[in-house]
Structures are given as structure tokens and as C-alpha cells.
Amino acid sequence: MKNEGRPVLSDETQYWEERYRVADTPWNKGEGSPALVDFLASHPDLPRGAVAIPGCGFGHDVRLWAQAGFNAVGYDLAPSAVQACRRSTPAGLTATFEQGNFLIDAPPSPFDWVFEHTLYCAIQREARDSYAEAAARWLKPGGQLLAVHYLLPPDNPDGPPFGCTREEILARFGSRFELQSDWRPRSWPNREGLEHCFWWRRK
Ligand SMILES: C[S@@+](CC[C@H](N)C(=O)[O-])C[C@H]1O[C@@H](n2cnc3c(N)ncnc32)[C@H](O)[C@@H]1O
Structure with missing residues (x-):
């Protein structure tokens, strides 16, 4: 995947929409994150509430949260991602979908919760401070952020x-958030x- 011609820090809707339009969506595994499956199974007593899943892609993780009672x-x-999510989500599940820009929108x-999976690594580096700000803005005080980050060499062009890197994430989020824990989760073979x-x- 190349970054050629991609506008820096402008609204990137067109870029991502085109990826869906031409079915260039290699991140889609057709199922929710194994890390999230394990997290929800091992914390059955979490108080239920509202969870935002920015950059939800095809919505697999959104449905996992809803199936768990959130x-x-x-x-x-x-x-196109939002339309695909709506088409593939059964009625009766407490899962809804909206088109929006997590970095800008209120x-x-x-x-109560924000969950993310491979959104932080998908936005441009210059937008990372806005991301940390947005995560705090979208949460109640005391709200929880669960993130499954894809760690790659920092100079990956x-x-x-x-x-x-883990160190960069700890430094960027540490002023607004208190770390409860971090760990290496179960993942797909290629990750x-x-x-x-x-x-x-x-x-
Ligand atoms: C690498 S994909 C990950 C999708 C999904 N979380 C997954 O793991 O399958 C990144 C997604 O974030 C969306 N996205 C990028 N920037 C965004 C933003 N500022 N606000 C909301 N969604 C964004 C893209 O359209 C894309 O669907």
C-alpha cells in the first residue's frame, strides 16, 4: 500500500471510500478481533454500557460488543463500510453504525467505552495527537479505552x-489516560x- 497522492491531515473520506469501492481491504478477516473475543470472555462482569468503535470497517467487532450486551x-x-455494516447486522442486535470522522466529530x-482495532496505525502520523485528544473527548471521565494496536517498526514508510511502538503509545496516551494493563493478545497467524x-x- 502506497501513500502516494494521499492528502496529509485533510478529510480522508475519499481515500478510504475508494479502498472499499475497489475491495482493497486486506485488514478484513471476516470475523472479530481474537483479542476482543478473549477480552470479553475473560471479563464477564464488566458493567454494561455504551461503546464507540471508531474505524469499525466491516463491523465485526461492533457485533461482538453488542452480543456481549453492550x-x-x-x-x-x-x-460504503457503514452500508456494508448495516446490511450484515441482524435486527435485534444492539449495534448501530454511523458515518463519521472520529478525529473531528463530537x-x-x-x-463508557471506546474500542479500537487498527485505526491508530491507519491514520497518518501527524494526526496521532488528535487521535489521543479524540479518544478522551469521546469518553466520559473514568471511561475506558481498549485498543488493539498493530505494532510495526516506527520508520515503516x-x-x-x-x-x-509500545513506547510511543505509552508516551502519547499517558497524560490523558491511566494504564490499567497491556498485553500481547492472541491474534491471526499473519499478525x-x-x-x-x-x-x-x-x-
Ligand atoms: C485498517 S482499517 C480497520 C478496520 C477494522 N477496525 C478492522 O480491524 O477490521 C481502518 C478503518 O478506519 C477507517 N477510518 C480511517 N480514518 C478514520 C477516521 N478519522 N474516523 C473514522 N474512521 C476512520 C477506514 O475507513 C477503515 O475502515
């Missing part, structure tokens, strides 16, 4: 995904050892 709202920049009301979970609480 009110889950998936957001994505690409209208939440309809602050959430051709993104998305753009490289990031084994590259994903890392961070569970934060908003200060």
Missing part, C-alpha cells in the same frame, strides 16, 4: 499501516506477535 455504535469514514454523548492490547481509563 450498546455498540460503529463509526467509519467510508460510507460524540452524540460521551461513551509505506502506510497504512504506519509503524508505531501473531505484532498486535498489542492497551486497556486505559480516562483520567
Whole structure:
């Protein structure tokens, strides 16, 4: 994936919409994140509430949260992604989908949880401070951020995904969030050892 011609820090809707339009979506595994499956199974007593899933792609993780009893709202920049999510989500599940820009938009009301999976590595490096700001803005005070990051060498030139390290993430989020734990999760064979979970609480 090349970054040629991609506008820096402008609205990137067109870029992502085109990826869906030509079916260039290699991140889609056709199922939810193994890290999230394990997290929800091993924390059955979490108080249920509202969870925002920005950059939700085809919505697999949104449906996992809803199946676990949360009110889950998936957001994505690409209208085609949102349409696909709506088509593939059964009625009766507490999962809804909206087109939006997580970095810029205000939440309809602050959430108890934000969950992300390969969004941080997908945005451009210059937008990373806005991302940390947005994560705090979308959460209630004391709200929780669960992130499954894709860690790659920091100088990885051709993104998305753009490289990031555990140290960078700890430094960027640490002023707004208190780290509860971080760990290496179960993952898909081609990402084994590259994903890392961070569970934060908003200060
Ligand atoms: C690498 S994909 C990951 C999709 C999904 N989370 C997954 O793991 O399958 C990144 C997604 O984030 C969306 N996206 C990029 N920038 C965004 C933004 N600022 N706000 C909301 N969605 C965004 C893209 O359209 C794309 O669907």
C-alpha cells in the first residue's frame, strides 16, 4: 500500500471510500478481533454500557460488543463500510453504525467505552495527537479505552499501516489516560506477535 497522492491531515473520506469501492481491504478477516473475543470472555462482569468503535470497517467487532450486551455504535469514514455494516447486522442486535470522522466529530454523548482495532496505525502520523485528544473527548471521565494496536517498526514508510511502538503509545496516551494493563493478545497467524492490547481509563 502506497501513500502516494494521499492528502496529509485533510478529510480522508475519499481515500478510504475508494479502498472499499475497489475491495482493497486486506485488514478484513471476516470475523472479530481474537483479542476482543478473549477480552470479553475473560471479563464477564464488566458493567454494561455504551461503546464507540471508531474505524469499525466491516463491523465485526461492533457485533461482538453488542452480543456481549453492550450498546455498540460503529463509526467509519467510508460510507460504503457503514452500508456494508448495516446490511450484515441482524435486527435485534444492539449495534448501530454511523458515518463519521472520529478525529473531528463530537460524540452524540460521551461513551463508557471506546474500542479500537487498527485505526491508530491507519491514520497518518501527524494526526496521532488528535487521535489521543479524540479518544478522551469521546469518553466520559473514568471511561475506558481498549485498543488493539498493530505494532510495526516506527520508520515503516509505506502506510497504512504506519509503524508505531509500545513506547510511543505509552508516551502519547499517558497524560490523558491511566494504564490499567497491556498485553500481547492472541491474534491471526499473519499478525501473531505484532498486535498489542492497551486497556486505559480516562483520567
Ligand atoms: C485498517 S482499517 C480497520 C478496520 C477494522 N477496525 C478492522 O480491524 O477490521 C481502518 C478503518 O478506519 C477507517 N477510518 C480511517 N480514518 C478514520 C477516521 N478519522 N474516523 C473514522 N474512521 C476512520 C477506514 O475507513 C477503515 O475502515
